[in-house]
Amino acid sequence: MSARPLPQLTGLSAAFYAFCKARELRxxxxxxxxxxxxxxxxxxxxxxxxxxxxxxxxxxxxxxxxVVATRSMHPAFPSEPPLAPAVVETDEGVRLVTEVVGxxxxxxxxxxxxxxxxxxxxxxxxLPKFRRL
Amino acid sequence: MTxxxxxxxxxxxxxxxxxxxxxxxxxxxxEAATCAVEDAGLRLADVDGVMPFxxxxxxxxxxxxxxxxxxxxxxxVHMGGASPVASLLHAGLxxxxxxxxxxxxxxxWAGYSGARARQTVATDAxxxxxxxxARDYYVPYGLTAPPQWYALLARRHxxxxxxxxxxxxxxxxxxxxxxxxNPNAVMRGRPMALxxxxxxxxxxxxxxxxxxxxxxxxxxxxxxxxxxxxxxxxRPPVRILAAAAGQxxxxxxxxxxxxxxxxxxxxxxxxxxxxxxxxPSDADFAxxxxxxTFEVVQQLEEAGFCKRGEGGAFVxxxxxxxxxxxxxxxxxxxxxxxxxxxxxxxxEAVKQLRGDAGPRQVAGAELGVVTGFGDFxxxxxxxxxx
Ligand SMILES: [Zn+2]
Numbered sequence: 001m002s003a004r005p006l007p008q009l010t011g012l013s014a015a016f017y018a019f020c021k022a023r024e025l026r027x028x029x030x031x032x033x034x035x036x037x038x039x040x041x042x043x044x045x046x047x048x049x050x051x052x053x054x055x056x057x058x059x060x061x062x063x064x065x066x067v068v069a070t071r072s073m074h075p076a077f078p079s080e081p082p083l084a085p086a087v088v089e090t091d092e093g094v095r096l097v098t099e100v101v102g103x104x105x106x107x108x109x110x111x112x113x114x115x116x117x118x119x120x121x122x123x124x125x126x127l128p129k130f131r132r133l
Numbered sequence: 134m135t136x137x138x139x140x141x142x143x144x145x146x147x148x149x150x151x152x153x154x155x156x157x158x159x160x161x162x163x164e165a166a167t168c169a170v171e172d173a174g175l176r177l178a179d180v181d182g183v184m185p186f187x188x189x190x191x192x193x194x195x196x197x198x199x200x201x202x203x204x205x206x207x208x209x210v211h212m213g214g215a216s217p218v219a220s221l222l223h224a225g226l227x228x229x230x231x232x233x234x235x236x237x238x239x240x241x242w243a244g245y246s247g248a249r250a251r252q253t254v255a256t257d258a259x260x261x262x263x264x265x266x267a268r269d270y271y272v273p274y275g276l277t278a279p280p281q282w283y284a285l286l287a288r289r290h291x292x293x294x295x296x297x298x299x300x301x302x303x304x305x306x307x308x309x310x311x312x313x314x315n316p317n318a319v320m321r322g323r324p325m326a327l328x329x330x331x332x333x334x335x336x337x338x339x340x341x342x343x344x345x346x347x348x349x350x351x352x353x354x355x356x357x358x359x360x361x362x363x364x365x366x367x368r369p370p371v372r373i374l375a376a377a378a379g380q381x382x383x384x385x386x387x388x389x390x391x392x393x394x395x396x397x398x399x400x401x402x403x404x405x406x407x408x409x410x411x412x413p414s415d416a417d418f419a420x421x422x423x424x425x426t427f428e429v430v431q432q433l434e435e436a437g438f439c440k441r442g443e444g445g446a447f448v449x450x451x452x453x454x455x456x457x458x459x460x461x462x463x464x465x466x467x468x469x470x471x472x473x474x475x476x477x478x479x480x481e482a483v484k485q486l487r488g489d490a491g492p493r494q495v496a497g498a499e500l501g502v503v504t505g506f507g508d509f510x511x512x513x514x515x516x517x518x519x
Contacts, residue, residue: 073278
């Protein structure tokens with residue numbers, strides 16, 4: 001099994017994941033129109049403003065959808081036990097791809113309340129994941 | 134928009150999963166291209182426009198191998214599986230404006246004997262839709278491949294609208310039935326029933342194996358020219374009444390979309406139907422890009438063949454089978470004919486409108502719709518008429 005691919009810590013991704021390493025889930029919030037956004041972008045798609053702050057998320061949300069990857073499509077992700085890449089919608093209305101840990105795929109349900117946990121996957125990278133509330 | 138362009142030539146290679154056959158992707162493109170030019174009654178030297186499929190071939194190697202020394206129009210649309218049908222818009226504009234006389238659209242790949250899709254997709258961020266976004270925010274969680282991306286949507290559709298596995302299965306079964314009438318279909322001679330579908334292993338739950346398109350070797354190509362030039366050529370022209378392309382928003386990221394089910398086709402289809410002056414129900418058949426079963430449901434809904442949420446019911450009861458109200462993918466599609474990146478759907482539409490589809494001919498077919506779907510939901514649609 002090859003090493004799991006990690007995000008490249010450059011630009012806005014470096015900033016996002018640096019907060020995760022500090023155990024903070026932060027998303028961009030537009031200074032022009034107050035819209036939250038993720039994935040990080042240079043400008044606000046709602047109003048065009050390049051100004052933003054990194055605002056702390058409540059870290060809570062609900063499971064929006066998921067897929068159970070029962071057939072491996074990448075050498076670093078074996079099919080046993082299958083991963084279940086998931087989408088969580090946070091209380092701020094931001095959606096992100098993540099994983100619900102400590103919960104078998106068969107127990108996942110749309111709307112499941114979850115809260116963020118942080119998993120150090122390398123010396124440099126910490127991934128935000130979620131657990132059942 | 135409307136064009137005054139026609140498809141005048143079609144070409145296909147053999148479609149196969151055959152361990153004794155290892156064609157290169159380039160060879161498949163060249164063979165299909167040569168067949169299409171010949172079918173049109175043209176010489177290769179008449180071709181002055183080339184629109185290769187993105188990432189599989191390029192103008193330079195196509196031109197060098199076919200002896201095309203006078204290429205006036207060279208372009209590639211970067212919309213994944215939506216590219217061939219989107220290219221009809223571009224090629225139509227080129228021949229209508231006079232930028233080119235005869236535009237060749239070659240496509241195809243060695244998807245079976247060459248690098249398999251699941252081995253290559255996520256190991257190279259540059260080759261993925263969304264590029265750095267997928268690399269930094271999807272792939273670290275094991276979300277690496279197309280069936281997984283689209284399964285996220287399928288599950289949500291099932292939850293919101295009650296779409297059932299049996300309805301997705303009805304699509305797979307219909308494609309397989311159509312393939313039995315197609316001598317070039319890889320799945321000819323391998324019939325499949327709903328029970329087989331339901332028993333097939335999960336690949337990217339809720340997608341089973343039989344929700345997924347084939348990986349095959351094959352090439353297909355067409356030639357587009359103006360209505361005026363088309364009159365003098367070998368075969369009856371098929372008119373491109375209208376063609377349109379569109380993107381979801383945002384196009385480079387799936388999960389943040391306010392309306393998760395809105396895709397490129399959602400905006401492209403009304404433009405195309407409006408320009409052609411027809412309604413979806415006027416179509417005699419539809420060739421819908423069927424990378425995975427749910428994407429057929431989604432495109433039928435977003436193109437306006439039925440309302441959103443009603444796609445599951447729409448595909449049941451034989452409605453999309455030959456003899457039904459709207460035969461879909463009369464060749465067997467990506468699911469049961471071969472994966473020819475969307476070009477075989479165009480070729481099949483031309484065969485139907487020429488009346489050349491043999492045992493799978495839709496009687497009296499005069500008007501057909503072809504769609505393309507690619508990347509994170511880019512869409513394209515063409516309305517073709519005899
Ligand atoms: Zn804003």
